Amino acid sequence: MNRFIGFIKKEFYHILRDRRSLFILFGMPIVQVMLFGFAITNEINNVDIAILDHSKDVNTKEIINKIATSKYFSIKGFISHEDEIESTFKKGKIKAVLNFEKDFGKNLVTQKKATVQILTDATDPNTANTISNYVGSILQNYQQELNKGLNMPYQIVPKTRMVFNPELKSVYMFVPGVMTIILMLVSAMMTSISITKEKELGTMEILLVSPLNPIQVIVGKVVPYILLSIINAAVIILLSIFVFKMPVQGSLFLLGAESTLFIVNALSLGILISTISSTQQTAMMISLMGLMLPVILLSGFIFPISSMPLPLQLISNIIPAKWFIMILKGIMLKGVGLAYVWKETLILIGMTIFFIALSVKKYKIRLE
Template identity: 75%
Template structure:
């Protein structure tokens, strides 16, 4: 019994000395519950919208004030014509446009009924449907408040139009998201074990005595997996177009180049994980547990980022998957080009450079 107690005591000391195990044991559950608690929500908050107010009268201004005063919507832009609606959507920031016709107040006075149009970006059908319902509810409440102030009964009717996805097909949301998740996790996992495998097999000494620089080692580890991941991406795109009937409104070549850029970014992140991990098991654990939840929850794949708490919105900016999902939806569903997606592209390039730079630094530290 004394030996058994000593053995248990030794195991406790061993666990407490291993900081990585302690983080996985205690840190990961805390991170997961916080992410699930704050990121998973069916509600919307601070959704960016634009206003096309062709009436520009007291009634329309009161309606706009009612909508902007809510916590659900943030009026970011006032547009002057219908052609500007498409431009606002293609930039990717605006999720809905409220279109008030030119005779809004006159129709309320003469016919007691006026209509407004709610146009939503339905590349994310769940969010689009929720936005339309929330805005419709505010418009209905506006009518009730207006009727309480005057003796006649006036009704404001909202008509909804779903841009880019009029049938609200969920596949339009899931294909770009699943494509991103698969490329991110598979690419990162493939390279995350590359350097740790060298350490475990004892072949790291060969790299130590070779004239190959750390940069060459990093690029050499990444390069073969680029081709394998490109095959993955090609299969996913072909399946999405020919099996799931996803439209491809934009340039196929631009989609291919952006996919390669994202793949390289994911592979570079995997190399970074490999340089800071002592074993293949640790690297795999970090790749799966450390990347899967942020990629799914904080990329905007399923849940709108604008509805999350502000700290999580800032954290989402360092998730490469967020930018790639914007790129894929922009090219495939909206048909936009690099002139619109340059910011996301530059962000992915910068992340790739940072990942490779940190990997080189960590690699040098471990070799010294």
């Protein structure tokens, strides 16, 4: 046991003395969460728009009013002709133009259907997309009220897509993703680097020619990173609760347990990487290309899995991050318990056992 404690102590010296890595280790989660939370946001506020109203009736007035009073938009002008649209955009201030068709109100009453064109400045596609979504939801809202007034009970009100994120707060969507990335990075990359570093330095030779058994070496390498990752996970959760006022609906205990499971999963991947790479550089490349990219691209963090082509959807199933993100969203946003995420949890456990078994099998008690 003394041997083991001595080993872990040594690992902590390494980690604590490497100021740069330490800074990245603890600075990164904070910076990432802040970045995603504040800077790379999907929310819009006070976007300047212009109105082109060919109809000028009660309905259009009411809609324009609704838009003008929402905090998302401020109406910066009215134009009277299609020709002006382009020049309005070119000035750069106006991000969207609402173009009400002629006889909008009349059509709405007589044909139960009227159109309004939403023109957005797509040089920034993300914002454009969000703007049209927002306008769309305001229109829907209005339509709903209208239907109520007409007392038409058979009218089915379309549900909005913002059920679990009513305010469309993008930070809620990003927190699970960022947490997954960071845990993956810290756990897998840092462990694989720290093991290959010993190989590169030649100290692995001495460790092998010592009474320490391989399991002790591996566990000794992994324990400090489990602790660091748990601290990181806690920091991210606390940041989202206190800085972004994100309500964590589900049980914090379950959240912690699931996070630990994912950390162990990532660590076993890290060990696996270290058994197949002989230099820190390769370990880092494999971690980045083999783990980070799939986590970012295929886990459903940024790109919805449902809109991927089928082969990619299938591949996404073998990515642990996908399941972890599902679990996180379930617990944090929907507030569900284990009863709802047991399947994902079981898949993660299975994967973890597989990786651990594989890396123990691959771990060399000799040099080749």
